[in-house]
Amino acid sequence: MFVEKAISPAEGDIPANFILATLHRAENTDNPERLAHIVEALNRIHHDHAPVVLPLHPRTRKIIVQHGLKLDVHLIEPVGYLEMIWLLDHSQLVLTDSGGVQKEAFFFGKACVTMRDQTEWVELVEAGVNELVGADREKIVGAVARNIGREVQDTEHLYGGGEAPQRIVNELVKGAMN
Secondary structure, X not given: OOHHHOOOOOOOOOOXXXXXXXXXXXXXXXXXXXXHHHHHHHHHHHHHOOOEEEEOOHHHHHHHHHOOOOOOOEEEOOOOHHHHHHHHHHOOEEEXXXXXXXXXXXXXXXXXXXXXXXXXXXXXXXXXXXEEOOOOHHHHHHHHHHHOOOEOOOOOOOOOOOOHHHHHHHHHHHHHHO
């Protein structure tokens, strides 16, 4: 609904054919080993596969500095919703630890690689449009290599295929008649 209102990030200079990444969950940022593995994977992906654009949360930036990690990707300041929509729409893959971004990637037809051990959107994993990789460097890089540029479609109508409201009304009416 907001695609037409989406705007490119104010910083501009977003590279072509980029991978959109987000990294902010405590399970990754508060564990130095997990964070180091993710940073290493992001750096490898950025240099070996495609530019990684990462709107970096200030808390995550602070923790990366505290641990002396070197993040060598295309960093931008945090973005608002309309800028995030633009990034999702123009990316060729989404790499995230966010819950909401996983689902938004699906709505934009983008494959998603999720750097978590579990997700609340299990139906996306079961449908093969989201791959869980935890914080394992090799799994992250491998999943990116498998999924980069892959478009996904809602062939299973996971969220009602746009007809959920009518289906709900039909069920309510059917239930009221019984």
